Structure formats: C-alpha cells, structure tokens
Amino acid sequence: MQKTILLVEDEEAILEMLEMILQQADFSTLSANTAEQAQEILAEKTPDLMVLDWMLPGISGVELARRLKKKPELKKLPIIMLTARGEEDDKVRGLEIGADDYMTKPFSPKELVARIQAVLRRTSPNNNQPLLQQGVFQLNTDKHILTINNQILDVSPLEFKLMQFFMQNPDKVFSRSQLLDQVWGRSVYVEERTVDVHIRRLRKVLAEHGCKEAIQTVRGFGYRFSAPADQ
Amino acid sequence: MQKTILLVEDEEAILEMLEMILQQADFSTLSANTAEQAQEILAEKTPDLMVLDWMLPGISGVELARRLKKKPELKKLPIIMLTARGEEDDKVRGLEIGADDYMTKPFSPKELVARIQAVLRRTSPNNNQPLLQQGVFQLNTDKHILTINNQILDVSPLEFKLMQFFMQNPDKVFSRSQLLDQVWGRSVYVEERTVDVHIRRLRKVLAEHGCKEAIQTVRGFGYRFSAPADQ
DNA sequence: CGTACAATGTCATGGCATTGTCATATAATT
DNA sequence: AATTATATGACAATGCCATGACATTGTACG
Known part of the structure; x- marks a missing residue:
C-alpha cells in the first residue's frame, strides 16, 4: 500500500x-x-x-x-x-x-x-501486529505490556523495544551493531558494549519468570531470542 | 574481516x-x-x-x-x-x-x-545464502545454527565459519593457505599447521554425530568437505 | 524548587571459551 | 627403514562476555 x-x-x-x-x-x-x-x-x-x-x-x-x-x-x-x-x-x-x-x-x-x-x-510492523506471541511470551504493542504465561513483566521502555524487536525476529542472531541500528535507531551513537548491559538487565527480568534461556549469546556474533515452548 | x-x-x-x-x-x-x-x-x-x-x-x-x-x-x-x-x-x-x-x-x-x-x-548486504543444505548437514546463517539430521552441533565461531565455507564449496579441495585466506581473512598471519588443528576439532564434533568422514584429508594438497547423503 | 527515583550509558574487572602454537605420535610414501 | 605429511594432546595467550558499580540525565512528586 x-x-x-x-x-x-x-x-x-x-x-x-x-x-x-x-x-x-x-x-x-x-x-x-x-x-x-x-x-x-x-x-x-x-x-x-x-x-x-x-x-x-x-x-x-x-x-x-x-x-x-x-x-x-x-x-x-x-x-x-x-x-x-x-x-x-x-x-x-x-x-x-x-x-x-x-x-x-x-x-x-x-x-x-x-x-x-x-x-x-x-x-510499521507494530501496526500490523499489535499482539506478538512467541511461546510463553506475549507482547502487546498497544497496551505496552509484556507477559510470560500471563504474568506481567516490569521492563523499562528500552527493554520493551528490545523484546519487541526480538519477538518480531525470533531465532535470528543479531550483532550488537544491528541491534543498535534497529532498536536504538541510527541517530544515536552508543557503545556496542552497552548492548551487553541491556541484555543482562533483560535476562535478569526474564530469569525471575523462569525464562533464563530465552536470550542466547552467540559468541563472536551477537544475541538470539528463542521463546521457550508454550505450556 | x-x-x-x-x-x-x-x-x-x-x-x-x-x-x-x-x-x-x-x-x-x-x-x-x-x-x-x-x-x-x-x-x-x-x-x-x-x-x-x-x-x-x-x-x-x-x-x-x-x-x-x-x-x-x-x-x-x-x-x-x-x-x-x-x-x-x-x-x-x-x-x-x-x-x-x-x-x-x-x-x-x-x-x-x-x-x-x-x-x-x-x-554491503549479506550476499550469502541464509540456508545451506548439504546432505544431512544444514547451516542457517540467520539463526547461526549448524545441524546434522536436525541435531544442533556445538561449534566455535571459527569452526562455524569453516563449515560455512566448506558447505558453500562442497567436494572441492582447498590448500591450507587457501583456507587461511578465505576463512581467516587475508590480513591475519597464522601458521598453516593451525588449520590442521581446527580441522581436527571440527572432525571431533562431527564424529559425535556420526559424520567422521565428512572432512577428508587430501595428502599433499589440503582438505575437502563432502556431505554424506541424506537419510 | 529541590529531592528521589528510574532509566540509560559507560567503565573496570574477572572468568572462561576460543584460538594459536608446539612437541610428539601416527600414518603414508619412497 | 627413512622421510615426509598429518593427527593429536597439551599449554599459553588472547579475546569476548557477564557482571557490578557508578555517572548522568530526565521525570515524578512533595
């Protein structure tokens, strides 16, 4: 269109x-x-x-x-x-x-x-897909709510965007610079290492809900999100 | 590179x-x-x-x-x-x-x-194919996953790159210096013997999944990858 | 207006996987 | 058997990543 x-x-x-x-x-x-x-x-x-x-x-x-x-x-x-x-x-x-x-x-x-x-x-993918579902994960773009097994996660705006991007591209590996481009946007210049820190913060939240493994490190390349199967 | x-x-x-x-x-x-x-x-x-x-x-x-x-x-x-x-x-x-x-x-x-x-x-967009298939082998560059009969192999970054190169050029023999050029990159200086070591490590992983023969030694020339037929 | 807190970016540190090299064993070739 | 090429195991160096702490900024609230 x-x-x-x-x-x-x-x-x-x-x-x-x-x-x-x-x-x-x-x-x-x-x-x-x-x-x-x-x-x-x-x-x-x-x-x-x-x-x-x-x-x-x-x-x-x-x-x-x-x-x-x-x-x-x-x-x-x-x-x-x-x-x-x-x-x-x-x-x-x-x-x-x-x-x-x-x-x-x-x-x-x-x-x-x-x-x-x-x-x-x-x-624009947001408009097409107000609700993203990946295994136990569910992300509501409109309401800005992220849940695991219907339990609401408390995440920061940036963490939410990260998760949103990951859930739009499950199982794919992204380098730190790709993530910076896609999630942070081209107009910001941040250190690549900063991505690590946010991944860590995100993992900490996910771990509290038993999804420690959802974001995987691919050494030498970047990170990957794979949703644990629904239960 | x-x-x-x-x-x-x-x-x-x-x-x-x-x-x-x-x-x-x-x-x-x-x-x-x-x-x-x-x-x-x-x-x-x-x-x-x-x-x-x-x-x-x-x-x-x-x-x-x-x-x-x-x-x-x-x-x-x-x-x-x-x-x-x-x-x-x-x-x-x-x-x-x-x-x-x-x-x-x-x-x-x-x-x-x-x-x-x-x-x-x-x-410089990825001109590599996202999915390489050779017999029982399957290599997904997007997901950064290498499988034999759908079983995931645990390989290091360098081993992954080696396999990627081999699967892009099946059945061809490459000398150690060719492999160093193509996989390691021109600007690095590494001993030729080092290739042997990595071939060995790769073989060890492949052997665990019954593909001991996939990488063959061509005495005096180098190495060749041939995928065992699908089963 | 100032304080407190949340969000974010950066840095220093330490641990561990990866990688390169060597010494030695084994196999192939003459 | 001698020679050459390759395989293997061990080890050291390196590099990558996780983590905690801290600085800065923006914002809500008293």
Whole structure:
C-alpha cells in the first residue's frame, strides 16, 4: 500500500524537490511550509511518517516534534529530521527530541528514500501486529505490556523495544551493531558494549519468570531470542 | 574481516587524525592529499569506503566524486563527504553527487566511526545464502545454527565459519593457505599447521554425530568437505 | 524548587571459551 | 627403514562476555 509522507520545510525549492523525490519513489506526499500548517494537516490526516526541517520560522521543527511527542495519538508518528550544516550540536542530536532518524542537508535522494524505508520498516510492523506471541511470551504493542504465561513483566521502555524487536525476529542472531541500528535507531551513537548491559538487565527480568534461556549469546556474533515452548 | 578506508584530505593534520581514529577502530587506511593521488590509488586498489573532503586544491572532492560515479567499477564505492562549516551553501549540489553520508568538521571520532560502520552495513548486504543444505548437514546463517539430521552441533565461531565455507564449496579441495585466506581473512598471519588443528576439532564434533568422514584429508594438497547423503 | 527515583550509558574487572602454537605420535610414501 | 605429511594432546595467550558499580540525565512528586 502506498504510504503517505508529510513534508515540513520552509524553503520552497527544497520542498518541491522532496515532493518530487518521494513521489518518484511511490510515496504520496503532504506538504507544509510551517509548523502551524503541519499541525493543521495533522489535525485531519495521519501520515505514515513526517520529514521535518530542523529550523522553521515561528515554531521550530524541534519544538513541533516535542509537542507532537506529547500527544498520545501522534506519539508514534515516525519523524526524520532535516538539519543544515552547522545547525548540528552534539547535545541536540539524537533521541532527545524523539526523532527516529535525522539527515543533514545536502543529502542524496537515494539516501533519503532508503532512510524513510528503513524507519517505516522499523516502526510499521507494530501496526500490523499489535499482539506478538512467541511461546510463553506475549507482547502487546498497544497496551505496552509484556507477559510470560500471563504474568506481567516490569521492563523499562528500552527493554520493551528490545523484546519487541526480538519477538518480531525470533531465532535470528543479531550483532550488537544491528541491534543498535534497529532498536536504538541510527541517530544515536552508543557503545556496542552497552548492548551487553541491556541484555543482562533483560535476562535478569526474564530469569525471575523462569525464562533464563530465552536470550542466547552467540559468541563472536551477537544475541538470539528463542521463546521457550508454550505450556 | 578488516575493511579498508581511503582518506582524501589536503590538510595534513586532519588527515593524520583520521588515520589515527580509523586505525584505532580496526580499519586499515589509505591516504591521499589530492584528488589526483586518490585516483592513482584507486587505479590499483579498491577500498571498501572513501572519506572525501569536499574542498580540495585542484580537482575538488565534489568533482572527484562525480567522476568516480561515472566509472562502472567504482560506481558502488561508498563515499562519506567531509565539509567544513560554512561550505554548505550549495545544498542542491550534494543531491546530485550521490554521496552516502556527510559529516561536518569538526566531528567526534565516535560519530565518524559509527557513520562509517552504518554506511558499510547499508551498502554491503549479506550476499550469502541464509540456508545451506548439504546432505544431512544444514547451516542457517540467520539463526547461526549448524545441524546434522536436525541435531544442533556445538561449534566455535571459527569452526562455524569453516563449515560455512566448506558447505558453500562442497567436494572441492582447498590448500591450507587457501583456507587461511578465505576463512581467516587475508590480513591475519597464522601458521598453516593451525588449520590442521581446527580441522581436527571440527572432525571431533562431527564424529559425535556420526559424520567422521565428512572432512577428508587430501595428502599433499589440503582438505575437502563432502556431505554424506541424506537419510 | 529541590529531592528521589528510574532509566540509560559507560567503565573496570574477572572468568572462561576460543584460538594459536608446539612437541610428539601416527600414518603414508619412497 | 627413512622421510615426509598429518593427527593429536597439551599449554599459553588472547579475546569476548557477564557482571557490578557508578555517572548522568530526565521525570515524578512533595
């Protein structure tokens, strides 16, 4: 099905270029020049993804993103930030705003399309599958609840995302960098070792429910999730 | 296996810094001060990725990138552009060149490495088959599992890679140095006799599952893998 | 406004599997 | 039997991973 992308960008030339690139890649597009316009559009329609310029006259892109993340109905809308050279600041970059990815201008059309598809891939399975079931494990995306044999697990947001990704790809081995890409997102730069730590925390929770073996270490390669059989 | 990065940058200080950062991150590097030098290097060697300064004396980085994209053999070489703040005026130009990523100077070493790895992951997709089947043997690269008659074998990372190579090339004889090249990788220096030891370890595991004969010694030449017929 | 707590990222440490090498035994070839 | 090639067992070095502790940041709550 054709996905809809909302473009928010004040420079008319770039906006038109974005429209062209995305329509070429078989997306349908909505366009706004300002954050205010974007909000009007969002009041009526829900696109599958938003490409948002960092700097906008009036309400900035950063500010818009922040506001949207507070609205439950738009919280899940994936955002790709556009920044121009020099606007970057180590602190501002990344998850702080809750963007799923960001790109610096200038960028190649190919890359833009690739990143959009990557983000959609990462975020859209949820919509198709609000309920993931793997053996004794059950993960409810909407309610944000993870259970083993109907017992609720107390996990952090990140642990939840990790489990979600694992349950979408059972039995497959993922390297630490793959996990960082897929779970943390491309816009964050964290140490690979950090993955170990979160796996450990997750294992600890799982162990309390007798599923110590669910996440396996594949030495030299990464980690794998295999759900114990239902009982 | 170690990847090679070609660095093209006219400022000697920055070049040296790049070399240091990348070697630290276990890349091997090639360096050029000018686009001309870069072309000479590219005539002989094909790196896995190029980090290219936007502005260069003589032929500029933009121009070099454009030329390379026209050569079929170098078309696929991933490029990360380096730009200084303030050089970003021409946004549209970047769209045409087809660089895979951009970085603004100054940048953090961590980010550079992360971006290089991200680009490499994106551009070198797994061209290996996810499932290899040879008689009773089955090797799943996704799940990272090796089985004989559906019984899982417990093998080390290196043994797994060895088996993967053998199963991709059944019934062929390989010399020890060929195996070292293909399985260990070119950049490592290891005694040829070491291959013997690993063959032995592998045989031991296979013997536990009744496949003692799967790896055969070809005296004076090397080793060959032949899968016993399915049963 | 400050305190407390939860979440996350990073580091140092120690243990253990993996790996490379060698010395020696065994097998094949002449 | 002598020579060469391979197999085997033992050992040391290395590298990878689990773990605990700590710093930082964000957030809820008084």
